[in-house]
Amino acid sequence: MLDIKNLSVRYNSAGRVVDAVRDVSVHVEKGSFMGLVGESGSGKSTLMMAVLGLLPKQTEISGELLYNGSDIIKMSEDKMRDLRWKEISLVPQSAQNSFTPVIKIKSHIEEVLNIHSNKFGEEAEKDVIRLLGEVGLDAGIKERYPHELSGGQKQRAAIALALACSPALLLADEPTTALDVIVQAEILKLLSELQKRKDLSIILVTHDLPLAAMVCDRLIVMKDGMVAETGTPRDIINDPQHPHTKELVREMFRERNQNNG
Ligand SMILES: Nc1ncnc2c1ncn2[C@@H]1O[C@H](COP(=O)(O)OP(=O)(O)OP(=O)(O)O)[C@@H](O)[C@H]1O
Ligand SMILES: [Mg+2]
Secondary structure, three states: OEEEEEEEEEEEEOOEEEEEEEEEEEEEOOOOEEEEEEOOOOOHHHHHHHHOOOOOOOOEEEEEEEEOOEEHHHOOHHHHHHHEOOOEEEEOOOHHHOOOOOOOHHHHHHHHHHHHHOOOHHHHHHHHHHHHHHOOOOHHHHHOOHHHOOHHHHHHHHHHHHOOOOOOEEEEEOOOOOOOHHHHHHHHHHHHHHHHHOOOEEEEEEOOHHHHHHHOOEEEEEEOOEEEEEEOHHHHHHOOOOHHHHHHHHHHHHHHHHHHO
């Protein structure tokens, strides 16, 4: 479904050059739940923005980003617009803060349905209720303003928004950051259920290795813009190869022991 080959991304802003992604190759199979793990600044969000064709203009990008065989890097903006929301959709980092405060939840979702699925009026409203249901929210939430939702509810609403046009691939950038551990687990469970129920492919972006290991069937560990390691959670936790992954796994067991002690 998604084949990233030797991708490099270099930001060029205000005379500063940053090699945010360096020679990254990743293969995402249809129906998989992939975890993209790495510390802050390792290039996770940059990689996701590249997949969506949303990098700033002056950015240098090389390599291939094949989505069902077509290279996203070479795609026209029109073609890309067809792909976003309907094929590949993003739950952005800090999604909870990305809702406009004075706009009701339903209007946020309806706007996406209007623009990208050409659905209006009753048809759109029906979809809003269905989408809220799919993420475990009551229909009544649609009449609320963003500040009237808890953090976990807002995150669910952000997922509903991303699902509005029935994408095949969902990119979820740190969807559980800033939530308490119980709500984190609920959001992960939701993503996992959605992945199975809708035959959705998901890339979960997180700095939290244990969290990704809980739900993902494959992990990619990034460090300094490069792929340090890929494998199943079991392989990576039982037998990490890269020094950085070894450190992450040690850290994971240290925390676990502290919590148990
Ligand atoms: N628009 C931009 N212009 C210039 N540099 C950028 C831009 N966006 C990100 N960077 C730089 O690229 C590198 C990778 O950033 P990125 O946001 O992809 O990391 P990340 O892994 O998502 O980090 P975090 O976990 O903190 O979200 C960092 O050095 C960052 O400062
Ligand atoms: Mg990020």
